[in-house]
Amino acid sequence: MRLEAQHLTKSYRRGQxxxxxxxNACFSLADGAFVSLIGRSGSGKTTLLNMAIGLLSPDSGEILVDGNNLFSLEDRQRSDFRNEKIGYIPQGRSLLGNLTALNNTRLPFHLQRRSGDSLQKARELFIQLGISHLENSYPKELSGGELRRVALARALINSPELILADEPTSDLDIDTAREIWELFSRLNAQGVSFLVATHDVELSRRGNAIWQMHSGRLTLEAG
Ligand SMILES: Nc1ncnc2c1ncn2[C@@H]1O[C@H](COP(=O)(O)OP(=O)(O)OP(=O)(O)O)[C@@H](O)[C@H]1O
Ligand SMILES: [Mg+2]
Structure with a gap:
């Protein structure tokens, strides 16, 4: 899948x-890419990621998925696109409080008709991520790093082509962060693309390109 952004602009109001x-952000993310998106707090990284997958409408500009305009799709088709192709690990807390960790992870699997066993798949992911003992815990009973790993399992449940991760290692200890880097590298070697907003220098070194946001402006560099 090729994801292209053309002249994306989003403005907000603060006071008057x-x-x-x-x-005016433009980019092209090719199949198999591993891009780190860096930039200071408030520079627009999350806003850019949310527009890139159609969660947030730009004021102007287009997103093209394999040449097709994402914002010309109906809401339902756009959700289906995300559910099938994208694994999103949002910044901050994003799990549903009334579901266990395991059921949070299984949820995206059941948003569309699919064959297969979400329970088995979720359990395999929990083993890979070292969180099997947390299957039946509720989000409020989990630490920041544990919540992050559950969100990662949830992002992987539908075997996405592209993973967008917003500060995926920000509240992890160094060993757990390293496991996440290894996992991302492994998935990337299997063909999964990544666009990762991160302040984590080691993680951004693993990518093959670094994109930088500076006060809302995007510049692209090779990694
Ligand atoms: N819904 C909103 N309404 C008004 N301003 C917003 C809104 N969302 C974001 N902003 C502002 O837009 C700017 C970019 O925010 P964004 O969340 O994209 O930054 P970021 O680079 O992800 O920062 P961080 O590294 O802290 O996560 C910030 O100044 C933020 O305050
Ligand atoms: Mg952000």
């Missing part, structure tokens, strides 16, 4: 003034 959270 408008400012551009993202201004």
């Amino acid at each position: 003034t408008h400012f551009n959270a993202v201004y």
Whole structure:
């Protein structure tokens, strides 16, 4: 899958003034890429990621998925696209409080008709991520790093082509962070693409390109 952004702009209002959270961003993310998105807090990384997968509408500009305009799709088709192709690990807490860790992970599997066994798949992911003992815990009973790994399992349940991760290692200890890097590298070697917003220098070194946000402006560099 090729994901392209053309001249994306999104502005917000703060007090009496408008400012551009993202201004005129263009990129092309090829199959198998591993891109790190860096930039200071408030530079627009999350805003860019949310537009890239159609969760947030830009004020202007387009997102093309294999040449097709994402925002010309119906809401339902856009959700289906995300559910089938994208694994998103949002910044901050994103699990549903009334479901166990395991059922949070299984949920995206059941948003569409699929064959296979979500329970077995979720359990395999929990083993890989070292969180099997947390299957029946609820989000409020988990630490930041544990929540992050459950969100990662949830992002992987439908075997996505592209993973968008927003600060995936920000609340992890160094050993757990390293396991996440290894897992990302392994998945990337299997053909999964990555676009990862991160302050983690070691993680961004693993990528094959570094994109930088600076006050809403995106510049692309080779890694
Ligand atoms: N819904 C919103 N309404 C108004 N302003 C917003 C909104 N969402 C984001 N912003 C502002 O847009 C700018 C970019 O925010 P964004 O969350 O994209 O930054 P970021 O690079 O992800 O930062 P961080 O590294 O802290 O996560 C910030 O100044 C933020 O305050
Ligand atoms: Mg952010």
